Amino acid sequence: MLSNQASLSTKSAAPVKLTWTDKAKSLLSEIWAYRLSYLFIAPFMFCFIAFILVPVLAAVCLSFTYFNAIEPPRFIGWTNFQNLISQDLTFLKYALPNTFKFAMIVGPGGYILAFLLAWLITQLPAGLRRWFALAMYTPSLTMGIAMTIVWLPLLSGDRLGYLNSILLQIGFIDEPLLWVTDKAYLMNSMIVVTLWSSMGVGFLAMMAGILNVNPELYEAGRLDGMSSRLQEIWYITIPSMKPQMLFGAVMALVSTFKAGSIGVELSGQNPTPQYSGHLIINHIDDYGLIRFEMGYAAAISVFLLVLMYVSNKLCWGLFGSKEDE
Secondary structure (H helix, E strand, C coil): CHHHHHHHHHHHHCCCCCCHHHHHHHHHHHHHHCHHHHHHHHHHHHHHHHHHHHHHHHHHHHCCEECCCCCCCEECCCHHHHHHHHCCHHHHHHHHHHHHHHHHHHHHHHHHHHHHHHHHHHCCCHHHHHHHHHHHHHHHHCHHHHHHHHHHHHCCCCCCCHHHHHHHHCCCCCCCCCCCCCHHHHHHHHHHHHHHCCCCHHHHHHHHHHHCCCHHHHHHHHHCCCCCHHHHHHHHHHHHCHHHHHHHHHHHHHHHHCCCHHHHHHHCCCCCHHHCCCCHHHHHHHHHHHCCCHHHHHHHHHHHHHHHHHHHHHHHHHHCCCCCC
């Protein structure tokens, strides 16, 4: 008798399973209850879906097809990816190694440089700080103008080029060097120019993070025996601004991997001389905008997207936290 009552009580306490119709009605009623909040985020969601989600999904779908922009896409499976990693010698010999070299120097180099400059600027008085911050941030906004009036005259390969003229006058070189048309110098020129223009939004975020560190932490550190600025930076400043450090790392990563036109702009040649400045972005432009092999260009884009995702996860592992994920 007792067992029958216990079984009846467990059956009565069991949760009622909702049908898909009931779940849909519950979801719609909850959305309607928060309709004003959804209205506020609607513009962002529309832009995200139209300009990020849809292009990414289209690129993934096209990467499995042969598409020449004239005929309808034809499904070919993994052929584009097989050709990319086994037969595309330009990609394997130039684009991929050049991109890794460029990213390994410009990414961490620009990131460290942005932090150091942000820290140095925060040590200045407030009046000077604004002007120095503006001077560091402006190159990232006016890169096209600076390319025309600064870098191209500076790196010109004749005696009239500013850099060649200075080096010839001091006797450092005997003849003009082709800074942007010689394969031995083009990549180094690309790295220098990109580092100069890398003080963008990530730089401002780091400077804001440094300024927002609680000054009482520095006082407590001095009481605990910290005797140098380097110890304050390592044990107080950097741990206190991990969100800004993460944002700066992601921005440096994105700007590095999407860089590609810098080599073409400097050398004036597409492709760059002997592919010395040929990056993955240039490879995508070559197949997508010149050869019109859209399916293969989409496959390269998906490869670059996966590469950026892995690098992004590495940045989250270094500066992120479990609460942020």
